[in-house]
Amino acid sequence: MKSVAIIGTGLSGLSLAHHLPPLNITFFEKSWKPGGRISTRKHEQNKFDHGAHYLSIDHGVLGLTDFLEKKDAIKKVDALYTPNFSKNSKKEIKSILIGTQGIETIPMNIHRSLHYKTNFSTKITSIKREKNSYFLHSEDNQFGPFDMVFSCIPFEQAIPLFQEHIDLNNYPKPTFSSIWTVMLGFDKRLGTDLQYGYYLNEKISFFMNQNFKHEQFDQENWVFNMRSDWTDKHYQIESYVLEDFVANEVKKIFDSDARPIFKKSHRWKYANTKKSLRELIGKSFIESVDHKLYILGDWCEGPAMQDAWLAGKKLAKHIKEFSLKAY
Numbered sequence: 001m002k003s004v005a006i007i008g009t010g011l012s013g014l015s016l017a018h019h020l021p022p023l024n025i026t027f028f029e030k031s032w033k034p035g036g037r038i039s040t041r042k043h044e045q046n047k048f049d050h051g052a053h054y055l056s057i058d059h060g061v062l063g064l065t066d067f068l069e070k071k072d073a074i075k076k077v078d079a080l081y082t083p084n085f086s087k088n089s090k091k092e093i094k095s096i097l098i099g100t101q102g103i104e105t106i107p108m109n110i111h112r113s114l115h116y117k118t119n120f121s122t123k124i125t126s127i128k129r130e131k132n133s134y135f136l137h138s139e140d141n142q143f144g145p146f147d148m149v150f151s152c153i154p155f156e157q158a159i160p161l162f163q164e165h166i167d168l169n170n171y172p173k174p175t176f177s178s179i180w181t182v183m184l185g186f187d188k189r190l191g192t193d194l195q196y197g198y199y200l201n202e203k204i205s206f207f208m209n210q211n212f213k214h215e216q217f218d219q220e221n222w223v224f225n226m227r228s229d230w231t232d233k234h235y236q237i238e239s240y241v242l243e244d245f246v247a248n249e250v251k252k253i254f255d256s257d258a259r260p261i262f263k264k265s266h267r268w269k270y271a272n273t274k275k276s277l278r279e280l281i282g283k284s285f286i287e288s289v290d291h292k293l294y295i296l297g298d299w300c301e302g303p304a305m306q307d308a309w310l311a312g313k314k315l316a317k318h319i320k321e322f323s324l325k326a327y
């Protein structure tokens with residue numbers, strides 16, 4: 001059976017592993033858990049989905065909702081939302097798909113069901129070729145030999161790993177936006193009936209209450225995403241300054257005297273794809289000339305979870321039809 005390495009256990013890597021035929025697959029993941037940008041931060045019994053928030057009900061990827069429902073990974077909820085708070089847009093009820101126990105249930109349940117060996121807390125720093133095989137290196141280990149290696153990480157992070165093997169200068173660069181997210185727990189309700197919405201003001205592009213998603217928390221939990229242009233301008237802001245700034249903005253906007261009792265923030269350098277590989281050159285992945293190294297991620301298709309899933313699905317189809325037949 002072919003020996004395969006998958007770098008990254010975000011949704012694109014999990015999708016690839018799920019759609020490939022059974023192979024001798026080993027995952028490498030720099031974090032201690034699967035999911036990447038699909039992440040739930042826990043504090044005591046409180047939970048904050050601070051990367052991806054929800055899957056659109058009309059995501060358009062055939063079979064994805066059914067698959068996630070079978071894995072008990074998602075549930076459908078109706079939420080009161082506004083498309084543009086700062087412009088006083090009408091409030092509407094919208095159905096969305098969220099994680100059953102936080103958004104991280106999506107990658108956790110898929111990863112668990114795959115049963116492939118995973119090296120967590122293992123950041124791959126280089127890839128070396130020996131004869132017809134490849135070896136992966138972390139700071140203190142070498143892994144391999146592998147017949148095929150798949151990189152399922154943001155494009156920019158893949159460049160240093162692959163530039164020795166694939167001439168990436170031949171490809172236009174997919175682009176990403178960066179986002180600061182701020183998690184706040186208040187001692188009482190903020191006084192809005194909205195559960196989520198866009199454009200709270202000219203600095204905060206998205207806001208979502210966490211209480212309606214899960215079991216009762218003992219505090220009022222919210223996640224706020226800063227606009228990407230604001231994030232670029234304030235990329236180096238100190239976390240505590242950002243958290244206080246957002247707490248005060250929010251209190252002003254909702255005219256609330258709620259007190260923030262929990263504050264945390266996270267900066268996502270590669271948050272959402274601005275220009276995908278498909279938009280740039282009509283391709284869904286990048287491969288080496290020997291058809292043994294592949295680079296993919298959400299950035300091949302677009303900015304959302306369904307794009308990561310689609311990227312893995314499309315490449316698996318290609319591998320089944322072409323590369324595996326070559327062996």
Ligand SMILES: Cc1cc2nc3c(=O)[nH]c(=O)nc-3n(C[C@H](O)[C@H](O)[C@H](O)COP(=O)(O)OP(=O)(O)OC[C@H]3O[C@@H](n4cnc5c(N)ncnc54)[C@H](O)[C@@H]3O)c2cc1C
Pocket residue numbers: 007008009010011012013028029030031034035036037038050051052053054055056122123124125152153154157179181225268270271272296297298299302303304305306307308
């Ligand atoms: C703030 C924010 C809000 C979002 N909101 C939504 C939303 O509401 N709805 C939606 O559909 N999408 C949303 N998204 C986008 C969605 O999260 C991504 O499109 C999707 O999760 C990307 O999956 P991926 O597998 O391509 O990449 P990633 O999730 O980035 O996975 C890459 C994995 O590789 C690992 N890794 C990286 N480098 C190495 C290395 N050298 N060695 C080993 N492991 C490595 C990382 O730790 C990570 O686990 C949001 C993203 C962010 C950041």
